[in-house]
Amino acid sequence: MPAQTHLFLCLKDNYGVLLHDPASGATAAIDAPEAAPIETALKTTGWPLSDILVTHHHADHTGGIAELKQRHGCRVVAPHAEAARIPLVDATVREHDEVRVGSLRGRVLETPGHTAGHISYFFPADKLAFVGDTLFSIGCGRVIEGTAEMMWQSLLKLRALPDDTRIYCGHEYTPALKARETEVEKLLAAGQPTIPSIMHAEKAANPFLRADLPQVATSVGLAGSPAWKVFAEIRERKNRS
Numbered sequence: 475m476p477a478q479t480h481l482f483l484c485l486k487d488n489y490g491v492l493l494h495d496p497a498s499g500a501t502a503a504i505d506a507p508e509a510a511p512i513e514t515a516l517k518t519t520g521w522p523l524s525d526i527l528v529t530h531h532h533a534d535h536t537g538g539i540a541e542l543k544q545r546h547g548c549r550v551v552a553p554h555a556e557a558a559r560i561p562l563v564d565a566t567v568r569e570h571d572e573v574r575v576g577s578l579r580g581r582v583l584e585t586p587g588h589t590a591g592h593i594s595y596f597f598p599a600d601k602l603a604f605v606g607d608t609l610f611s612i613g614c615g616r617v618i619e620g621t622a623e624m625m626w627q628s629l630l631k632l633r634a635l636p637d638d639t640r641i642y643c644g645h646e647y648t649p650a651l652k653a654r655e656t657e658v659e660k661l662l663a664a665g666q667p668t669i670p671s672i673m674h675a676e677k678a679a680n681p682f683l684r685a686d687l688p689q690v691a692t693s694v695g696l697a698g699s700p701a702w703k704v705f706a707e708i709r710e711r712k713n714r715s
């Protein structure tokens with residue numbers, strides 16, 4: 475049975491998403507920005523919370539864990555390298571580890587850069603990727619703990635996923651969200667969220683996934699430079715804009 479997802483907004487500009495296995499009833503929250511909207515989403519769907527799959531340690535991805543775990547007794551799965559900074563972890567995972575949500579089988583991809591131990595979850599049968607703060611729709615996360623080269627390698631790893639992969643990210647690109655807040659709410663209400671985005675569309679439009687194209691290198695004055703340097707320059711320009 476195909477997986478089902480339910481998307482909703484949390485905090486200021488975070489996305490929350492539930493991943494549901496209709497065969498077993500198991501339901502995972504991908505990250506837990508805050509408990510209340512997740513509780514509302516569980517009530518709306520009637521799905522029981524069995525797992526929280528954490529992408530990285532930032533508070534806007536983990537702030538709801540303690541409350542949800544207390545209420546639901548759910549399992550908390552977290553990146554091995556960041557487990558010490560995440561509350562109430564039950565299982566830690568690394569590259570290639572399998573994560574099960576009921577009968578759904580996901581694979582862990584280590585995607586460091588935004589944080590040093592950031593991971594993403596890919597469910598191949600349903601072609602669903604939960605990428606946290608690594609890749610955004612027409613954007614990417616800020617390189618905070620890692621290096622630009624590390625982040626570029628993480629983006630390449632995600633870019634190698636099938637073209638029809640649906641990508642669930644942790645945030646809407648902020649300026650776009652502000653301009654589109656009402657529209658996003660309306661789309662969500664109408665069941666037409668702006669995410670997931672589809673990998674082939676990201677490949678075509680996301681400048682951060684195009685840093686290895688010669689014309690992109692030339693456009694930022696870095697013709698002939700390694701792709702990660704071009705990526706670093708584009709990312710740096712976004713920080714300044």
Ligand SMILES: [Zn+2]
Pocket residue numbers: 530532535588607
């Ligand atoms: Zn973050």
